[in-house]
Amino acid sequence: MNGTVASTGDRAGSVAVVTGGGRGFGKSFGEALAAEGAHAVLVDRDGAEAEAAAAAIRAAGGSATGYAGDVTDEARMAAIMAEAAAAQGGIDLLINNAGLHSDEYSQPIAAMGVAKVRRLFDVNVMGTVIATLAAKPYMAGRAGANIVNISSSAAHMGGTAYGTSKLAVAGLTITFARELAPEGIRVNAISPGLILTDTIRNELPEATKVRVKAMQYLDAFGEEADIVEAMLFLSSARARFVTGETLRVTGGMAAGI
Structure with missing residues (x-):
């Protein structure tokens, strides 16, 4: 996050909860929202990372709090939402970012075994529901x-x-868009393609990066900022008539009808 955060930004007075907020996309989401004046509530299984990310936002002049919480823990998530809402006056934005996504969870189901598959769906799918x-x-x-x-x-x-767990997230986006519309709540999703986060830069073999880029329409690598910008649009008043949609930010890799 660059510079000092003003309290008069586009989101001044709003409250944004970001799960998986201690690192990666979640941390960047919190920084970007705070830069626009929101209070960022960062939730992560690693409470120390969540608080460190929140502290960095505060040091830059923004407003943020960090919480330790696992999205599969129904009681803990209810407590965090209640506490954050009581402290800040409500919740305006929820970003369901927490998820399992390493190579460990991209193996054949038979090789992964039931326990690992169950954990994957508990976090990626039920975590979104909870x-x-x-x-x-x-x-x-x-x-x-x-x-x-x-x-x-x-x-x-x-x-x-x-991929199937994330397909379920896209499906939940449509379901919740319908169910929550009477409450005045829009629900959308982002499908990132190959995004060169620090982890991807360091861990993904160069040959794999080149192979995936060759599947795209655009001859460029995606950056974390591309996903942040998509989030800022979908969560803003500019997207007031958009709900139930999944925005693909893939350079064309996942394009289709």
């Missing part, structure tokens, strides 16, 4: 309230349990 239901009472009726889920280009390409 966090959404926990936040709903504090979002209902608030002008501009909305939810952004994080799916994946793997959802549109098939072939892995991880």
